Amino acid sequence: MGIYKDVMSTLVRVLAADNIDNSTKQSWQKLIDADLRSGGTGSSLSVRDKFDYDCCLYALLHRELESAQWDVLVAKYSTHKANKVGAIGRLVSRMVSPAPELFVYKALTAWAIPKLKGVQAGKRSTDMIVLPAEFYDMNTWDVAGSPERTRRNWRGGIHKRLEQLEEAAVIRATEVFDLEEIFVDAA
Incomplete structure (x- = not known):
């Protein structure tokens, strides 16, 4: 039925x-x-x-x-905070990128937990994970100070891979x- x-x-x-x-x-x-x-x-x-x-x-x-398909769906769509964070961590360890690990972690997290309009961390009662606005600042993702074009390429590559994985998981x-x-x- x-x-x-x-x-x-x-x-x-x-x-x-x-x-x-x-x-x-x-x-x-x-x-x-x-x-x-x-x-x-x-x-x-x-x-x-x-x-x-x-x-x-x-x-x-x-x-x-x-497992990677499951993790990408949980990271993107789950409402369970611990499961979402765990899935993000497992995806970070699977992600192949020339970017440093901190950059990969933040790019993947920003993809899985997009910035919500009108919601600020600690300012609204919510059961969702809300990251501080500065988390989405790509300048904080790379302590080595790589050029902006390089960082944009890294982020684009990471997001493209995640979107491909998500598409395969949905299929x-x-x-x-x-x-x-x-x-x-x-x-």
Whole structure:
């Protein structure tokens, strides 16, 4: 039975399953659950059943994706702080770049945790990781003072590799989801 609408929203929901307790709902979940209660897709499933299914898909993806693919999805889309930070650390150790390790770490972290407009570290109550604005200043990423063009090339190469890895992970996750026939229009 198809209960999900599309790949990306399913990925976000499934990767959030490890950070959801059943006593409070995140705002996006309330919207999905309201649609389901009003007779929308999957309305025959209880909230607990949907959560259990999310957890099963989480475990399935973790098992079926290559470790680098899993880590790039967790780094980019998970809401679980510790899992996100752990995935970023594992990706840093896998990243091949002529840039120094500090640069690779900061470039990868800035990619996984983009700067949010209107949100400042420590200024707003949020359950998300919010980095200080200066973290995104590429001048702080290289203590050797390499030329700006070199730093831009390093950052571009790192981000390009991450985007390729993310694309491959989403393609593989889509294949897994399709085999499970989880989408509404799956027949």
